[in-house]
Amino acid sequence: xxxxxxxxxxxxxxxxxxxxxxxxxxxxxxxxxxxxxxxxxxxxxxxxxxxxxxxxxxxxxxxxxxxxxxxxxxxxxxxxxxxxxxxxxxxxxxxxxxxxxxxxxxxxxxxxxxxxxxxxxxxxxxxxxxxxxxxxxxxxxxxxxxxxxxxxxxxxxxxxxxxxxxxxxxxxxxxxxxxxxxxxxxxxxxxxxxxxxxxxxxxxxxxxxxxxxxxxxxxxxxxxxxxxxxxxxxxxxxxxxxxxxxxxxxxxxxxxxxxxxxxxxxxxxxxxxxxxxxxxxxxxxxxxxxxxxxxxxxxxxxxxxxxxxxxxxx
Amino acid sequence: xxxxxxxxxxxxxxxxxxxxxxxxxxxxxxxxxxxxxxxxxxxxxxxxxxxxxxxxxxxxxxxxxxxxxxxxxxxxxxxxxxxxxxxxxxxxxxxxxxxxxxxxxxxxxxxxxxxxxxxxxxxxxxxxxxxxxxxxxxxxxxxxxxxxxxxxxxxxxxxxxxxxxxxxxxxxxxxxxxxxxxxxxxxxxxxxxxxxxxxxxxxxxxxxxxxxxxxxxxxxxxxxxxxxxxxxxxxxxxxxxxxxxxxxxxxxxxxxxxxxxxxxxxxxxx
Ligand SMILES: Cc1ncc(C[n+]2csc(CCOP(=O)(O)OP(=O)(O)O)c2C)c(N)n1
Numbered sequence: 001x002x003x004x005x006x007x008x009x010x011x012x013x014x015x016x017x018x019x020x021x022x023x024x025x026x027x028x029x030x031x032x033x034x035x036x037x038x039x040x041x042x043x044x045x046x047x048x049x050x051x052x053x054x055x056x057x058x059x060x061x062x063x064x065x066x067x068x069x070x071x072x073x074x075x076x077x078x079x080x081x082x083x084x085x086x087x088x089x090x091x092x093x094x095x096x097x098x099x100x101x102x103x104x105x106x107x108x109x110x111x112x113x114x115x116x117x118x119x120x121x122x123x124x125x126x127x128x129x130x131x132x133x134x135x136x137x138x139x140x141x142x143x144x145x146x147x148x149x150x151x152x153x154x155x156x157x158x159x160x161x162x163x164x165x166x167x168x169x170x171x172x173x174x175x176x177x178x179x180x181x182x183x184x185x186x187x188x189x190x191x192x193x194x195x196x197x198x199x200x201x202x203x204x205x206x207x208x209x210x211x212x213x214x215x216x217x218x219x220x221x222x223x224x225x226x227x228x229x230x231x232x233x234x235x236x237x238x239x240x241x242x243x244x245x246x247x248x249x250x251x252x253x254x255x256x257x258x259x260x261x262x263x264x265x266x267x268x269x270x271x272x273x274x275x276x277x278x279x280x281x282x283x284x285x286x287x288x289x290x291x292x293x294x295x296x297x298x299x300x301x302x303x304x305x306x307x308x309x310x311x312x313x314x
Numbered sequence: 315x316x317x318x319x320x321x322x323x324x325x326x327x328x329x330x331x332x333x334x335x336x337x338x339x340x341x342x343x344x345x346x347x348x349x350x351x352x353x354x355x356x357x358x359x360x361x362x363x364x365x366x367x368x369x370x371x372x373x374x375x376x377x378x379x380x381x382x383x384x385x386x387x388x389x390x391x392x393x394x395x396x397x398x399x400x401x402x403x404x405x406x407x408x409x410x411x412x413x414x415x416x417x418x419x420x421x422x423x424x425x426x427x428x429x430x431x432x433x434x435x436x437x438x439x440x441x442x443x444x445x446x447x448x449x450x451x452x453x454x455x456x457x458x459x460x461x462x463x464x465x466x467x468x469x470x471x472x473x474x475x476x477x478x479x480x481x482x483x484x485x486x487x488x489x490x491x492x493x494x495x496x497x498x499x500x501x502x503x504x505x506x507x508x509x510x511x512x513x514x515x516x517x518x519x520x521x522x523x524x525x526x527x528x529x530x531x532x533x534x535x536x537x538x539x540x541x542x543x544x545x546x547x548x549x550x551x552x553x554x555x556x557x558x559x560x561x562x563x564x565x566x567x568x569x570x571x572x573x574x575x576x577x578x579x580x581x582x583x584x
Contacts, residue, residue, distance in 0.1 A: 118426070119410070
């Protein structure tokens with residue numbers, strides 16, 4: 001994987017499962033009739049006896065994962081984000097998280113970049129749904145490098161977690177020496193006028209925006225907040241104190257996701273003006289991913305605008 | 315126009331629109347073509363010029379990914395300009411990847427998440443009874459779809475409530491995305507399962523228009539009980555390289571495949 005390579009995080013996920021399958025004999029993987037799309041099929045091929053095809057039955061998928069985890073397995077349960085976190089939300093809450101079982105809900109096809117399938121399949125609410133569950137770790141990798149590392153980190157972490165993955169190919173933004181740590185944000189670019197805190201595919205857009213802002217004399221810090229929960233409050237508060245303004249960016253409803261998590265922290269400890277780049281509390285629609293990102297205000301240009309706007313309030 | 319000819323024209327439109335979109339679900343649209351054709355061009359009372367006509371029969375496409383067959387039928391029936399079909403799945407189109415009632419004239423309910431449609435159909439059927447209305451409710455489910463627990467919750471409700479104004483069709487093409495429904499989830503004996511849940515059950519050839527119509531008439535004559543018609547079908551029916559191939563569930567033909575598919579369908583339609 002080299003910087004700039006176009007790889008979907010779901011592809012990196014399938015490969016990572018297969019890569020770590022031998023090292024982790026307790027790893028089991030479950031899917032709900034989407035193993036070709038979620039890429040768990042790559043693991044299924046390598047370790048067929050540790051793969052469980054559940055059919056079109058997401059609630060059963062999560063419940064079975066809970067049972068396997070109760071018996072000491074590390075269960076990765078995959079389907080599309082909307083069905084994992086939506087259809088099976090209460091199974092995740094009660095059977096998995098409340099019991100504190102070692103289940104990783106690893107869902108693909110999150111966000112608008114699902115594209116042509118349209119609103120019914122575009123989960124712009126999943127981070128909120130998972131974040132609100134007590135004890136749930138929520139990870140949104142930005143690229144293939146971070147995805148592979150997140151899979152490894154979650155294998156080593158004993159507890160329930162949500163891993164949010166995408167359908168579309170996205171550029172690799174990290175070098176191979178990047179180090180993902182659960183609960184730790186990474187500052188990708190220094191800056192003191194404003195901080196852009198992003199996750200997932202918006203990290204790349206944030207870096208592009210910072211580049212553009214620099215040309216206009218605005219120094220923007222860029223932080224990759226790949227763990228939404230537990231939130232790296234230290235990084236958020238450093239941003240608030242040192243730059244005095246924050247813009248959050250996520251491929252998710254601006255209600256309940258990364259922006260809300262950051263705002264909850266800032267408001268409690270060190271209030272600064274904030275702006276939220278994300279889906280503005282509406283459903284998506286069919287279209288190619290790039291067109292949708294433009295139409296819903298999720299481009300580098302939108303981040304630049306939000307930064308200029310928040311600087312007015314500083 | 316003869317129903318048979320209509321069905322083949324609908325198949326052509328399905329392939330054309332999925333080809334133009336560059337994505338979409340041809341397999342399960344082609345398997346359901348006769349069921350949808352019989353409903354829109356023989357069985358259902360409806361008025362394409364007045365989609366909101368209160369006395370219309372209602373159709374719920376529970377397996378929402380088969381939107382192309384529904385859109386083709388609606389266009390053929392005159393709900394909207396067939397030229398719209400070429401905008402399928404494109405930004406701003408009235409034809410979303412999965413049915414959206416807010417955008418498409420003739421689409422009753424929004425679907426796409428499997429397993430939810432039969433409950434909605436039950437709601438429509440209960441409301442019709444409550445209001446003393448005579449219209450009927452028709453629901454089309456996938457066989458993979460009936461692996462969802464909600465389908466069986468709904469099956470119980472319909473039987474418990476004696477919803478004899480409801481007819482469900484199962485598109486029993488034996489395939490889902492990851493393979494054969496019997497291998498994925500051990501889904502055998504579909505008629506017996508519905509019988510056990512208290513439904514009136516028939517099993518027919520789902521590509522035989524006359525059989526679909528006869529079975530539906532029989533189903534509508536049943537009182538005090540909901541009816542299901544298990545339709546034995548072939549996924550990808552009509553295009554030889556798509557028939558029986560799980561692989562053609564959710565992908566579009568390339569230019570060459572598109573031309574070949576259309577050639578086959580036009581020949582069959584004559
Ligand atoms: C709740 C839910 N889970 C998963 C999917 C993804 N999906 C779309 S179609 C499909 C397979 C459907 O199989 P079947 O019902 O047999 O349809 P058909 O073969 O007739 O197309 C799946 C798993 C979905 N749309 N909804």
